[in-house]
Amino acid sequence: MTPEQLSLAIVQALGSLVASGKLPQFELPSEVVIERPKNRDHGDWASNVAMQYAAKAQMKPRDFAEILASELQSVDGVEKVEVAGPGFLNLFVSDSAAAQLALQIVEAGESFGRSSELAGVKLNLEFVSANPTGPIHLGGTRWAAVGDSLARVLEAVGAEVTREYYFNDHGAQIDRFARSLLARAKGEPAPEDGYAGQYIEEIAQQVLALKPDTLSLPDVDAQEVFRATGVELMFEQIRQSLHEFGVDFDVYFHENSLYESGQVAKSVAALREQGHIFEAEGATWLRSTTFGDDRDRVIIKSDGDAAYIAGDIAYYQNKRGRGFDRCIYMLGADHHGYVPRMMALCAAFGDTPGVHMEILIGQLVNLVRAGEPVRMSKRAGTVVTMEDLVEMVGVDAARYSLTRSSINSTLDIDLELISKKTNDNPVFYVQYAHARTKQVAKNAASLGVNRSEFVPELLSHESESELLAKLSEFPRVVLQAANFREPHRVARYLEEVAGSYHRWYDNCRVTPLGDKPVESVHRTRLWLNDAASVVLANGLKLVGVSAPERM
Incomplete structure (x- = not known):
């Protein structure tokens, strides 16, 4: 049961x-x-x-x-x-009632652990959203792993999830990026507030290959070429890196479209009609203190330029206008002060903070090798990137290591540990358990052990009871991971399953010893072995990690 x-x-x-x-x-x-x-x-x-x-x-x-x-x-x-x-x-x-679960899991297959708890909920999950001015750093890499895993978990409990990447192509950072590319193309030092790293050289040369006459243009026109072409090239690299990391988005939303379409002006007008906008000191303000913010916020500055929150207002209204019931934002550790103003604008539109809008804040990631911090990137020159981490340990180890801890805590990743092929390495430990289930099934087939018989009362060993109980928790763990927005619960649970499976393997044989005949207990245990295989595979899929059949 x-x-x-x-x-x-x-x-x-x-x-x-x-x-x-x-x-x-x-x-x-x-x-x-x-x-x-x-x-x-x-x-x-x-x-x-x-x-x-x-x-x-x-x-x-x-x-x-x-x-x-x-x-x-x-x-x-x-x-x-x-x-x-x-x-x-x-x-x-009773042992018989508990053991029936093995049969249920195998028959359910990939659907075991899934439910309809959030059926009918249309959910927008925005994560990563790194500026297209450089490769994705470790913080963004953590969000890629956690965000995609959270999306998988939410889908497993019935939600209709749209993975969205907010493409920040409007603002001063894009100007700095364009000026950095132009300077590198001309062989000049990077601007004082610009970007450095080998990737700037690579993109500058790609722009020149596509637009060979760029440097003959006046600087203002050349900079515009580097802006338009360079940003697209950079973002294509980001998309490719994410894809190779197992993360693909349904929507890439361009911030600039909010301004070009007039959405920002419309959103401000909507809030003005509701009495939440006022003018002071030559600027346009949102009366966000009405909704719990610590101070009112400038939306349109006195020089006529839109403040950053103006885009946030329009973007949230755009999401709700697209029919999303819940909008989840996954933001970095430097955005804690950002939460009250976002919740205030949610309330200003008549929505419920924490329901229609949720904000998850993730903490930093540190890499350690031989007890020493790893900080420099071969390509970016400043911070370690997604590509660096994948090159060091591979996609599976990177994703699992980034997902298995709560986002509320700073994460230290020991590169030597997660590269080991030993049980000290959590991802190896779980993947090896799955590979072992497949090897046991293969050995059983070669010796004529099949699932033609299931006698549940024969699964009475203490290690069998432990394993069955642990497998039975999977649907609840998935639901809790979805409800609490904590996919690390799945990873930690898989480690417990792997431990229970390895202990069972050490105590209970699926195949007979020597020339002894195949008995009912062997066929019944094969069901339990395969049930463990199903749970491990389903769980690994939820955290975006492969379930190898041999290691």
């Missing part, structure tokens, strides 16, 4: 008890929390449902739990229910 099945059984039992009058009328939950006890003497699963709902029924938790435990005794697959302490429920599941 899975935690979800037990949760449903408890909800149904509560409904029956209320209907029969054995429990007073109270608002029934749609689901209850089921947890795996640390001490197996306390059951296969436990719930504090009585502690949560006894007060609503105007009862003592222990009395509530005793009545519920008696009702649950009749549920198929539940062997015993004990009430502990002030009202905890400890549930013991």
Whole structure:
């Protein structure tokens, strides 16, 4: 039995008890929390449902739990229910009922772990969105790995996800980029506020190859050529790097289009109609303090130029206008102060901050080799880039290492560790477990062990119970990862599955020893082996990492 099945059984039992009058009328939950006890003497699963709902029924938790435990005794697959302490429920599941899960997982295949929790929700997920003025640095690389994994997790629970990249092609940084390209093409030093690195030389030469007469133009015209062509070349490199990293976007949105289309002016006008705009000191302001911001924000500066927030206002309204129910922004560590003003503009449009707009802030990434920080890029010359990291450790190790930790903490990546082919390396540990499931299945086939028989009560070894319990948690882990916007939960769970699988492998054989005959227990264990294979493969896919069949 899975935690979800037990949760449903408890909800149904509560409904029956209320209907029969054995429990007073109270608002029934749609689901209850089921947890795996640390001490197996306390059951296969436990719930504090009585502690949560006894007060609503105007009862003592222990009395509530005793009545519920008696009702649950009749549920198929539940062997015993004990009430502990002030009202905890400890549930013991029969070996046969627990083992049925292996059959269910194999038959479900790629669909195991998926649900329809967010079905019908149209969600815009914006991530990476690095300026097209250089290669993607480590912070952007972390967002690429985490963002794409989050998109996969959200899709697994039914959401319709659009991956979006905000192409910042409007502003001073693009001017600096164009001037840097022009200077390099002319053999001059980079401007004081410009960009350096080998990539500037490469792009400058590519522009000259495409537009050979550029340097014969006046500087102002030549700079415009380098702007238009150079930005497109740079962004094409960014797109290619992301694609090779396993990340592709559905929409590449150009910031400049907001200004060219008049969307910025329309958005300001819409807020003005709602009374959220005022004029002061020759500038146009958003009265964002009304919605919790620490100060009002200039939208149009006194010189007539739009402030950066003007584009944010128009962009958010554009997203909502495209029909997205929820807009998730993934921003870097330097954007903490950005959150209140963004939530204020969300509220100014009549939306609910935290629902229609969510902002995730990610912390920095540090690379370490032999205990020393790695800071310099071969190509960018300043910071380590996505290409540098992939060259050092490969896509799988890079993606897994960047995804397996919470974005709320600064991440230190040990390049030597994640390059090792040992169990100390988390990605190797998980991938090796999957490869082992495939090798076991291959060996079984060569010795005539197949899945023609399934006798669940034979899966009674302690390591089998542990592995089954761990596999049963996958749907809940995926749902929690989606609801909390934390795909690292999937990666950490996979490491637990790998550990349980390796322990089971050491204790339970799928193939007979020597010339002994194939028995029912071998065929049944093959189902469990293949169930572990399914969960590991499905989980690795959610974090964008391959599931190798041999290593």
